[in-house]
Amino acid sequence: MNLDGDAAQPPNVPPMPGEIRSLFNGELIGRAIVSWAEFDLDEHNRYCRRVVVLTDDSVIIGGGAQVRSIRIPDIQEAKITEGLGVDRLTIIVNDAVAAEIRYTRRCRRDITRVNRMLSRRLPNKAADSERPPDWLDAIERKFEQQSHCPKCGRAIPDYADGACPACLRNRAILWRLLDVARPYRGKIRLALAVTLALSVLNSLPPVFTKYLVDDGIGTPGRPGSMGRLLYWSGWIAASVVIVELLASWRLLMLSTIGTSVARDLRHRIYAHMHELGLRFFAKRRTGSLITRVTTDTDRLWEFIVFGSVDSLRNVVMIAVIGSIMFYMNWKLALVALTPLPFVATLTWLRSKTLHRMFGRLWTYWSRIGAVVGDALPGVRVVKAFANEHREIQRFDARSDEYTRHEQAVNSVWSRFVPLVSGVMRLGIALVWMVGGVLVLQHMGDEKFTVGTLIMFVAFLQQFYPLVMELVNSNRMVTRAASSAQRVFEVLDTPPDVFSRQGAVAKDRLQGRLEFRGVWFTYEGAAPALREVSLAIEPGQMIGLCGPSGAGKSTFVNLLCRFYDVTDGQILIDGIDIRDYDVKWLRRQVGMVLQDPYLFHGTIAENIRYGNPDATDEQIIAAARAANAHDFIVGFPDGYDTMVGERGQSLSGGERQRISIARAILHNPRVLILDEATSSVDTETEKQIQQALDRLVEGRTTIAIAHRLSTLQAADRLVVLEKGRVVEQGTHAELVDKVDGVYAKLHRTQMEMNQQVAIR
Incomplete structure (x- = not known):
């Protein structure tokens, strides 16, 4: 028994969060948990949160009015019935229903896994049924563990594509993203130095304006001077020119760095995808993976250029301007900063809401891509069944779904921005009023001059937009963090098939x-x-x-x-x-498949795919051996004929013979023929079979x-x-x-x- 009161778990079972364990009122203490899953419907099909736990000797159901335990030796049968929106796992004891677990499709994967592991332990199997191997439970536990977050133990929802939304920490993820830019750290340091210099230079014109008003134009009791007017005007003009030149150079440098980092990320994620096994791709939509390589990396470019460095600039400028204001007049500074606590609270509340919304928004966007990626390659089937309208409806349904959720984001955003902007504008009005009173009360005091009041207003006209930019950047940061999490989820996935050290x-x-x-x-x-x-x-x-x-x-x-x-x-x-x-x-190893895949390009390029270094003569020789040369030269462009997406411009037999030519050029020692002649007519089959007879000569072949x-x-x-x-x-x-x-x-x-x- 565990002294700390936790349930005993094999190492590959995902950890059970404390909030779930508490539903069992200590019933799990000392029990060896084999598997567990949450389900979301009660006996009246109302939404709830309940959990079924499979231990070494019992099935335990918690979360209801009382914890129920059913001994495995007493169970006659456990079967799943799939329904329309509601599935059921029924447990039979003594020819009666002992428990009925109801759940929606969201819980189907985990409940099915628990049922498989339970079924292997039931005592009433047929005498001649095969006993499962001992390692099967360990394998299933391994994959069960991968479907749960290793940090919090929660099941990772399907829409998250392997990344736990509950554990998304913007700061840690974005620091890791900045680590990707390490090869460019010299340029980044230079850009940061220029950014800091710009922060200081941008705070100088309001100071110059104070002296221009007080010394150049003059105030009651203190006459102005044309020389001082021109002197301070010159300093203002010079600072503006220097700031704009440095800002232009800084933007060019940051854009170059951002483009390079995005290119490196695209390369890393795409190259890593090719290292991953088929198991990884079987679990994910093609549209989702394409979005990670394209849209997500583009968002990260935007964050690196306009997010990270600009946010740092804004923070530094806010600190510099705030320090100057407190140095010049701490009373006016306090009045100017009065709206900040209110703005900070609103920003924190809104960021929590938007974080959840952006995570789901990306999922709906990738679903649009999945529909397009599914329909366009199969456009021939769509047209054959006259289902264009149906596909448009599918697309519109996904598009409308995305639009609804994007409008929800815009609704939150549109309510927040005017509120914060209005509070800040009222802050400026408050400074004019309080500052004007102070100037009138302390006429002649150098700390309360008209120039000082104008300087404060000028500072606030810089200060509040910087705060708004910093607030608005939270949206960019949240989107970038969501994109970075999805990119790193791919990069952090280890290949399940790899070459060992010292591979032969x-x-x-x-x-x-x-x-x-x-x-x-x-x-x-x-x-x-x-x-x-x-x-x-x-x-x-x-x-x-x-x-x-x-x-x-x-x-x-x-x-x-x-x-x-x-x-x-x-x-x-x-x-x-x-x-x-x-x-x-x-x-x-060479393969000739039932449905050969041709890449968009020319016939020669597709044959050369089997050997990128092959000469034109070798390509033609391979095509002759595959009985493909005659129909290829019959095309106006011959070997330079474009085959279209997946070879759609060619017949099935022509595609098959090109794939055989590709395999011949590949020259493998082991050959696999997977239904290579199943989808063609008799004459074409004869030609393909002749090509295959030449291909298999001297090779170990599995047909x-x-x-x-x-x-x-x-x-x-x-x-x-x-x-x-x-x-x-x-x-x-x-x-x-x-x-x-x-x-x-x-x-x-x-x-x-x-x-x-x-x-």
Whole structure:
């Protein structure tokens, strides 16, 4: 039992905040927590805050009128029913509902995870059901921990894209942002020195104005002088010219620094994204990631140029002007600063509100980008179904959503700015009134001259706008902090697949592949591969087949090391795949996909993508080998023909042959063919198959296909079902197994082909 009264937790379980633990009235003391999740609806579908905790022996529900505990050995079944807006996790004990946990979609991810871990512990499983591996809970806990903030323990909402809004600290984040500008610290120091000089110089004209009025123009009892008038006018003009020249040079320098820092940030975030694994991209919208590289870095440029240094300038000028005013006349200075406490309080309250609003506003903006990024690449499908109006409605719905929240921000802002501005203007009027009274009462006293009053008013006309700028900069600072947090959230994400120190990079691969007891799971869910053991000799062609969801794509993803195995080993030429240099390894593996991806550019550029150093002659040779040369030269621009976004200007067969030419130029030792001929007509399939026959020569090849007829040339067929290798052999051997998985798939396809032929 923990002496401090906390619940015991395995190291990978996210910490439970004290406010949540308090809902259980000490029921968790000494219990080993396996997982926990918040849910947000009560039994009447009213919003509430409740928590379900899974321990090693019980399910405990807290947050209601009383804490409920259900022993796991007593539970017969735990099942989730998804509804329209409301989901339910129902726990059955003795053929009756013992508990029904209701929640909205916001809580679906965490409740589903708790239910998976609970289901693995239920005693009433079928006798022949497979016991999950011991490490599965640890893997799931690891991903559960990533979905919660490590500082406060709260679940990170989906809209935050991995960054906890509750722990956003503007000051710490922006200091870190300024640290990014370290390579330019020499120029920044120079810009800061000029900024400080400008702060002092900007405070001189009001002082000069005092002496111009008192000495140059004169006051009652003290005649003026043309010489002194011209003298002080000259000093005012000189200070204005110097200030403007220095300000122009300072702005140019800061703009250059800001542009360079933004460029460096764009490079760092984009380069780091390419280091991250597929798991990172699977969890995030493309529009959200594009916004981080473009919009967010642009906002940071604005902060670096106009935010950080200008805020420092404003602070220094406020301090200088305030000091001068107190030195000249402390009574008038106190009158002038009367509105400041009120302004400071308003600013603090408003900044807390805007911080929350800006975080959500960015999310709604990225959703607009996600809709556009989703619809435009699929414009052919949109038009095929005449769904243009539907897509416009989707876009307008997201746009209206963003507009509503932006108007809410503007509403808060528009109420605040006039209030603060009006208070400051009243402060100036107060100085005129009180200062005028003091001048009349102390006529002839040098501390209460007309020039002094005019100087104070001039100072206030500088002082209050500086305060307003500082107040208004809070909006820029809040937006910059939100953008910086999202940028750093990407930069702080470590690659889950990386090259170890001393990674191997051989001169040449032989191409022998071996899977040894390989298990793999996505985020702790049911294993996608289960104890797969398989050896493939160099130059051998393996046909990989099985029903949908059998694990074929996972198999090749692991071979390309897009993910690392959860348990077991994959070896190439006898060396663990994790000991190879990642980039070198992937250059040894080529892929031809069912839906080949072509980049916007020319045909030659897309073929050369397989080998950036290839000559034009090598490109043409690869195209000939892929049966692509004849249709390429048929275009008016030949190899310089633009293929359009994702190759939309080409047919499916043409895109496939260009991707084969790209793979030929890549010259891999291991080749993966993923449904390479499934979406083309018979004549095109013949041409593609001829190209593939030339491509696989001398290479270790893994071919995936649902059309089993395309795999009959394979040296060996490997059949997967539910993540396991269930059959191996040649086509002739497997098709004769009456109850075999391959034989059933083959019979089903033959029957379907006959039905199509009859029709």
